[in-house]
Structure formats: structure tokens, C-alpha cells
Amino acid sequence: MQRTVLVTGGTGRVGGQVVARLVEAEGVRVRVLSRDPARASGALGPQVEVVGGDLTARDSLSAALDGVDGLFLVFPSVTADHAAGRLVATLAERVRRIVYLSTHGVPDDPDHAAEPDGTILGSHAHLEGLLAGSAAEYAFLRSSGFAANTLAWAPQIQQSDVLRWFVPQARRALVHEADLGAVAARLLTDDRHQRAAHHLTGPEQLTQVEQLAAIGAALGRTLRYEEMDSAEAAAELFPEMPAGVAAAIIAGHAAMITQPEPVTDTVRHLLGRPALTFAQWARDHVEDFTGRQ
The missing domain is CATH 3.40.50.720 (NAD(P)-binding Rossmann-like Domain)
Structure with missing residues (x-):
């Protein structure tokens, strides 16, 4: 049917x-x-x-x-x-x-x-x-956090080997959008797993410095992370955002130094395979970071 x-x-x-x-x-x-x-x-x-x-x-x-x-x-x-x-x-x-x-x-x-x-x-x-x-x-x-959120770094990476950003040691378990799409399609077509909440993450915790290194590896470049303090980041990176919202974003990242995003096996449980790595995500998005389509 x-x-x-x-x-x-x-x-x-x-x-x-x-x-x-x-x-x-x-x-x-x-x-x-x-x-x-x-x-x-x-x-x-x-x-x-x-x-x-x-x-x-x-x-x-x-x-x-x-x-x-x-x-x-x-x-x-x-x-x-x-x-x-x-x-x-x-x-x-x-x-x-x-x-x-x-x-x-x-x-x-x-x-x-x-x-x-x-x-x-x-x-x-x-x-x-x-x-x-x-x-x-x-x-x-x-x-968990979307791996695609790091595309906010793309304009800088297209122009330079230096990324100026905040809280380099924030540790995250970013999830590939392909995993989210595959899980959603499975739940829409499979009569199991209903009336439930599923916590989806990537397969590993990486600091933002390690995420940048993975992007650099995909590009064949050595990229360097230059830390911005909170006030500088809010003013330069979120100029049109309400101050309280920008501060909350930066504070949320700071909290992930001591309380990193957890890793779950939900993707494996629902799809029968491991979650895709951030390194794979970076390889899938090389064109976004080079600006060449």
C-alpha cells in the first residue's frame, strides 16, 4: 500500500x-x-x-x-x-x-x-x-548540534587559513544532516519506534579546534584557530543579534568545555550502522568551504 x-x-x-x-x-x-x-x-x-x-x-x-x-x-x-x-x-x-x-x-x-x-x-x-x-x-x-552549523566558518576559511572564533575547547558531538534525514525517513515508514523521543548525535566528541582540523584535512590545508573573547565575538560575529541571545550562544559553548555534548548510539540502533563522523561531513562539504560549486 x-x-x-x-x-x-x-x-x-x-x-x-x-x-x-x-x-x-x-x-x-x-x-x-x-x-x-x-x-x-x-x-x-x-x-x-x-x-x-x-x-x-x-x-x-x-x-x-x-x-x-x-x-x-x-x-x-x-x-x-x-x-x-x-x-x-x-x-x-x-x-x-x-x-x-x-x-x-x-x-x-x-x-x-x-x-x-x-x-x-x-x-x-x-x-x-x-x-x-x-x-x-x-x-x-x-x-545534538548540527555539523552544518560550522558552515558559519566558511566565509573566513574561503579567504584565509585562520579562523577567528570563540571557545575553541568547546567539545561537541555534531550530527551529520544525512543521519537526521535517514532516521526521519525510517521513522516515517517504519511502524516501530513511535511515541518516543530519540536523542541523535555524532559518533564522537570533538573540540572546535579538532573540528577545524578535520575541515582542514578535507581541504588539504593547515588551518589555525584564533580565539576571540566573548565581547569581541558578540560584536563581530553577531552584530544584528540581540545582545542577550548572542551572550547565551557563547555561554552555551563555554559550558561545553566541562560538560561536553554526550554521545549516543541512537543512529546505530535505528539504522543498523554507525553515525557518520565529522570528518566524513567535512569531506562531503568541501565545496562549501572552497566556494567552488
Whole structure:
């Protein structure tokens, strides 16, 4: 029996991986929700149906949700929290299974009635609580830090062998977006592992200095990390961000010196293979760091 799966964020890094894995799966019709259907259709190709709609305007979702069995949900955290309650009610009524891209740090038993607090973690906790209280089947992908976040280094690396950044000894277990996409596709098409939260990480803890070295190895270059202090980093790297948010990002990295991101075997458990290494991720993204496409 063929099932229809709707993917939000289908042209993004994680959503794009979900689409790619679902297209390969037997008996799956892949649909992508987009606010710009013409542009998304050009990027995704003829195997994928693209339907217009906006998660913050639930009345725009009727056609996209028609006949949908499963949904991969990427929610615009914080900025759309005001629409979360109405959106989840609509999704739970129309879709049997929802796989939500969340984040590590959400409490294991989210409060179904908790209101968002203006933070990214609070937004994810709010969505999880709403979904757990209303969706027939759900799975939460509580991701460790994305390996793709290091693409913020690309502009500097394209110009120099020196990276000026903060907290070089922050130790992280960054996860490859291909693993997130593969796990999401598995949960959308496999009847096991439902009504559960899955903590996904990379296979190893690396400091930011070690991450930079892995990128350098992929490029065949020797890269050097130049540490910035907190005030300097906030001013130069996050000039348009509210000061409190920038400070929280830097402080969060500082905390990972003594409390590094944990490593889990969730990817192996769900996919039957080890999680992809950061070195592999760096090799997969050489063109991003050279600027040559």
C-alpha cells in the first residue's frame, strides 16, 4: 500500500535529506510544503510533488494535508510560537504520524500545557508537549548540534587559513544532516519506534579546534584557530543579534568545555550502522568551504 508523506523544510539541509531518502523508498509518495512552490519544484525535480502553504497560516494547508499519512515537521522556532497551538491541532486531526525535528535538552516529559518562553529550547518543548498531547503517532528527533552549523566558518576559511572564533575547547558531538534525514525517513515508514523521543548525535566528541582540523584535512590545508573573547565575538560575529541571545550562544559553548555534548548510539540502533563522523561531513562539504560549486 502506498503512503503519502509530507515534508516541511524540504529544500533545507535536513529536510532535503529526508526527501532524498523517501524518494528512494518503495511505496512512498513524497510531497513537499513550500511558500514558493515554483522555486521548490525547480530544486527538487519531477519525483516530488510540491504544494504551496505556510505553517503559520493553517488555512493554507488544506491541499498539502489531503491524503497525507506521515509528516516531517520543521517548525520556525520562536518566531511562529503564536501559531503552534492551532497548527498542531490541525496536523493531529489530519495526519496519523508526525516526526518532529526537535533539539537535545527538551525535558523527557514535556508539559502539554507549558507556554513558550521566547527561547529556542522553550519553543521545542512547547511543540513537543502539544504533539505528545494530541498526535496519534509521533517521534521527536532531539538532535545534538548540527555539523552544518560550522558552515558559519566558511566565509573566513574561503579567504584565509585562520579562523577567528570563540571557545575553541568547546567539545561537541555534531550530527551529520544525512543521519537526521535517514532516521526521519525510517521513522516515517517504519511502524516501530513511535511515541518516543530519540536523542541523535555524532559518533564522537570533538573540540572546535579538532573540528577545524578535520575541515582542514578535507581541504588539504593547515588551518589555525584564533580565539576571540566573548565581547569581541558578540560584536563581530553577531552584530544584528540581540545582545542577550548572542551572550547565551557563547555561554552555551563555554559550558561545553566541562560538560561536553554526550554521545549516543541512537543512529546505530535505528539504522543498523554507525553515525557518520565529522570528518566524513567535512569531506562531503568541501565545496562549501572552497566556494567552488
